[in-house]
Amino acid sequence: MPDPPPLLTLRGIGKSFLGVRVLDGIDLDVAPGEVHAVVGENGAGKSTLMKIVSGGYAPDTGSIEVAGARRVLRGPRDAQRAGIGIIHQEFNLLPERTVAENVHLGHEPVRHGLVDRRAMREHTRSLLAAIGETDLAADTRVGRLGVAQQQVVEIAKALALDARLLIMDEPTAALADHEVELLYGLVRRLQQRGIGVLYVSHRLTEVFDLSDRITVLKDGRLVTTVDTADTSTDDLVRHMVGRELSSYYPDRAAPDDLGPVRLTVRGAGNRKLRAVDLDLRAGEVLGIGGLQGSGRSALARALFGVSPFTTGDVTLDGRPVRLRSPRAAVRAGIAYVTEDRKGEGIVPRQSVLDNALLAGRAVFPARSGHAARTRRVRDLLAAVEVRAAGDDQEIRFLSGGNQQKVVLARWLALDPRVLLFDEPTRGIDVGAKSAIHDLVRRLARDGAAVLMISSDLPELLGMSDRIVVMRDGRIAGELPADATEEDVVALAVGHAPEADR
């Protein structure tokens, strides 16, 4: 143990929700200047623990000490007072308010008893600059921002507190690689200033790059705390999952697995996209790369009829289709797993089963009887390994990763011909991630055409049969499966000449 008292000491933390034990006897400490990573499967209790430390939940048992002094945190405000800041896994932002207002919510700077708007703007600007985000105006409404920019705002919001201990619950889930680099720099600077960081992530590379120590949680219990230097990825995975994971990515499609062209897009565009040409073949996984705001999600949303193409043509299996609404897209056999799970993926207060049945119920009258449909969805929920107290549990009580799996099951139940995945494994643990990767590959092998957007470059490179990189609403170029991360980044930032297609 380090000499100065630890910044944070947790002893015997326990928490139950509606009688279900979610955390049990967790001990953990963070020293000044230490980056302490917390890893574990989806639903292991990481976010719950972080919310307890930041005052969002009250623990049932156990004690919290901050810098050696015992604290009872009656709410987030108490935690802020104690110098604890948090970047939440789910965004905690008000879409109707500006960036500056969001960043300072709860602790607005005042002068003569009045909110000092100028100070607020300037402080926000400097915080954003510190994360390397210089072209995000402080008085933009947050609702207008894309997911990645919202993530940046969320980070700035936590930094604004000037905390002694900063909790980061999957801060990079929505970030692209170069932004992750910037975040690394930030964390190191914080570290140098003696600030402790609790870092939760499913990206083990980050964990190894950043942390001094790693704590592994499993099913609400502490498995082990290890020094990062003394452990390896395989060890960590074994602790987390309880078994070895042999290979990360399934085999790619063999040339004769590829079917005919299923989806073609010609000269299509809308307010965000221009001159998009695209071919998607049955049996292939087409990866879409690009920086944040490059139009990847816009492409998926256009294909799914959320904000449809206004020009150009789309054909599906050779027939022209007009994808004017999500419903039309679903009927045409297209499925879309959105990147904003909380806002667009789940119906929070409905059960797991109802969530999984939603699309089927809405669009197709039960083809082979209600009972059969329910049985099939139950099988799918089991197949994607959803962890819940039961399929009648409200989905909002599931961990983020498990929610994502339920959303996947919803679409799989429809046997879609084209699957649009927008960051499908965001916030998903290693075990489940590889399960999802297998699933995606299996779907392709069974003849579906998969379009997968991912900001996780290793995943993009590991999963795709072909990679299309977008920039400024256009397709910047196409890369073969054996491209490197550098190739993708070069295309995305526009340094390399656009490759022929």
Added chain:
Amino acid sequence: TDEPGGGPGGGSTSAAGSGTGEQSKFFVQADYDAELALLGATPTGPADKPWEQMLNPTMVDTTTFRKAGPHKLCFSNAALNNPWRQVGFKTMQAEVAAQGSRISEFVHVDAEGKDQKQIADINDLLGKGCDALIVSPNTTATLTPAVEAACKAGLPVVVFDRGVSTKCPVTFINPIGGYGFGHVGAEFVSQKIKPGGKVLALRILPGVDVLETRWSAAKVAFDKAKVDVVGVEFTDGDPAKTKKIVDDYLQRYGTIDGVWMDAGAVAVAAVEAFQDAGKPVPPINGEDQLDFLKVWKDKGLTAIAPTYPTYQWRTPVIAALRILDGQQVANPWKLPQPTITQDNLDRYLDPGMPPLHYAMCGCTDLPGYPQRWK
């Protein structure tokens, strides 16, 4: 608790009653005595035109208001939100039509039951060059300042139905009033029931002066007759609520021997509640609405219908014109308030008119009858 002091009137008696509760703060013994005396008085004026008759009139001089016609009459109306006011207003419009060329323009503003709006309305009318102003106040006390302002503007003001607490209008027109109404019904019910019988009192809503006086007179009568008033309930004028209340009281007490109510709106519903429960309809009072009169006749009820005649809506127009002619008018102008009994029931029951029409409209001789009221 926080007893409001010094409402209009104030001197309240509190006879120890059985279940009738405390006497209303609106109860004024002197007014009560006066109204009861008026019930027996003989009106002056044409016998076939009760709306021109006066009870114990004191005439006032109006020569200062004399003006050459035709006239512009303005009317600030409290509301048009119930059948009584509807029938009344139609009668008033017909009266205006009947006056022909004597009235050049008749301006009507409806305050929709809002004091605040009526104050604004009156203020507004003052800017419109009216020759006379007729006001049917929404609330006595609260409209007093506005009416005073109108008097100060120099034009003759005629107030009817509810009064104002100022003497400045040229005249205040209304029938005998609530005490008379309440007393007649309560006397009838107490006389017809067996001693110790149970009476249910149904009221529309609390806090409306006209209705308060009706109940306070009934209370005096019931207390005097030592009637057991088992309940005083508010119905909001809602027949469904009325039926439920009567139903529950029937269940609670087994029988109800008499029903008194402060307005006829729910009379038929009350009667139906007894019928539906398979019980005989006890002595009951209603009002001069035709649906009640019809049930009364069809089912042979023991009933009475005190009235608050809608023909009083004719009188303000007549009064205003007389004032503008410089003729004397009575102030206050007390109109007779007939009661419909078993004996004269047939005279008032006109099956051709709609169920919620008021028999005492005095409108049969007006232009457009009966179409205008259908």
Added chain:
Amino acid sequence: MQLVQRRPSSPRRVRLRPGGVLPILALLAVLLVLVGIRQPDFLDPPSLMSFLGRSAPVILLAAGQYFVIVSGEFDLSVGSLVTAQVVVAARLIDSDPARTWPVVLLLLVFGALVGLVNGLVTTRLRVPSFITTLGMFLILVGAVYLWSDGAPKGGLSEEFRRFGRRAIEDVPLLGRMPYALLVLVVVAALAVLLMRSDFGRTLLAVGDNPRTAQLSGVRVWRTRTVAFVLSGLAAAVAAILLGGYSGVSFQAGAGLEFGAITAVVLGGVALGGGRGSVVGAMLGALSLELLFALMNFYGVSGALRSTVQGAIILLAVAVSATRSSSR
């Protein structure tokens, strides 16, 4: 699906979760006991049946309101719709028995139509339903007064009134069976079935997160519009029963919209949508009606009634709300 921990997922926990019907059942039981103490013969079958029959319109309105509320909207127009329907029925039937059925049909169509307009204005023109239905409330009240010149005309036929007023007498066991109760039972069964169907589930999803619902292929606007139509239909049926029970008056529907919303919330349905059961909503309405009867039996004085009513509603909702909350 894997179960993290099976042990506490007993049925008890499931029913106790927010939005369940347990709290309203408890309230209902307390009220029944209180009535039973004061007025034991109220619980005799015939009298209980009559009570259920006369409560049927309000319960139906609560069911209708439930569909709208659970989809995330409000319907403030139901009270005025009931009034309008009763007045229209009286004028059209004009005491002619032969017109009864055509008019009943017309009322249903009219109710559905008003619901449709509410729904389309809310969903297609994106006017908040509070405003849409408040506007509709003003329009209906104004129009019906205008149309009937300020006083209801005509009359309802005995055939029409039968639905709300009469009963099948001498039924074994139950004593009597009001027609209104029959109608209620049928409609309630339909409502429960509907909420179990795909439509019902979708409706809940729409109320919970319309964005997700839309991105799952739900036609959100259509679903919500249907909810409004259902509310309009429920108001039509309620109007037929209520007109039958108490006859024509402008007061027929006054204040019913607030009663219905109160009942729905009392029944554990969340305003804002996405949670609660139609059975709870109907039980909420029944509890309110029972509360009124209770006050009649205990002779709570007329003017104090609203105080007692307000206090009991606040208490009931506060108790169930604080019990189900956790941090």
Added chain:
Amino acid sequence: MSALSLLPVRRRVPGVFVALGLTLAVGWLVVLVDGGQLFNQATTVSLLHVAAGLGLVAVGQTLVILGGSLDLSVAYVISLSTLVAAETMNGSDGALLPAVGLALAVSAGVGLLNGLLVTRFRVNAFIATLGVGLLLKGYLDSNYDGPAGTTSPALVQSLGYQRVGPVPLSFLLLLALTGVVWFALARTRFGHHLVAVGGDPEVARLSGVRNDRVLVAAHVLCSLCAGLAGIYLASRLGSGAPRVGTEGLYDLESIAAVVIGGTALAGGRGGVVGTVGGVLLLASIDAIFNQLEVDAFFKQVIRGVVIIAAVAVYARRALRKAAS
């Protein structure tokens, strides 16, 4: 209520003022053709008086609605406040200030009760304030048979009837109150926190906002505004009136004015300036119809249509804005 609108609406709406301008222009023309004058002194004064009464309530209502709550008890608070004020004054000018203070204190007490029910006891605002309204109704019904008390002449002459040109003092009071509230929303922590709580209570809580305090404060302020409206009405009516609030439909009309003014019923978006626009719009419609002597029921139909149409127009504008 949360999902009334999926689409973001720009904050600086007051598009209601466009509707107001149009309404006044068309109204002026129609009244002119009818042979009248819309903007004569008497009419303008009446219009502004009506607006002042509703406006005072609606400004308070804006606060609670912005915070994601609602107050249906305002109508009863108004009535209560007229009575407390008028009875305490009892016609004497000396008791003016204590009476005003007492009326406001009682109103604030009701607001506190509303606030505590909504926060501590987690009763939905709709039900909580409806219930508190019923409690007050019971009190008023059983204790008052009609108007009571007498407003001090000084108050009647000042707040009630004093005016500067065609602008009544009460309307100036409304403008001042609006200014204060606008400033509070834009420039105080309370304002920022209130809008945050209305936008997303969980986000606000996790950001360290003390939601409960903020909401309780909003409810107290709302009731204070209703109390102020009551004092104003007492000054107009000359006495306390137990039904003036409900007869005036101040509960529903204030909410309608707030929503017409562009504030989202779900909370978190809108402002007090729009509310005043909404109030003026409603009052203008009234004034125009009054001038034209339109039948009250026809007027009600038109009002219903105009309210829906006005909001529909903003909704469309917002839709187009969001699409661009």
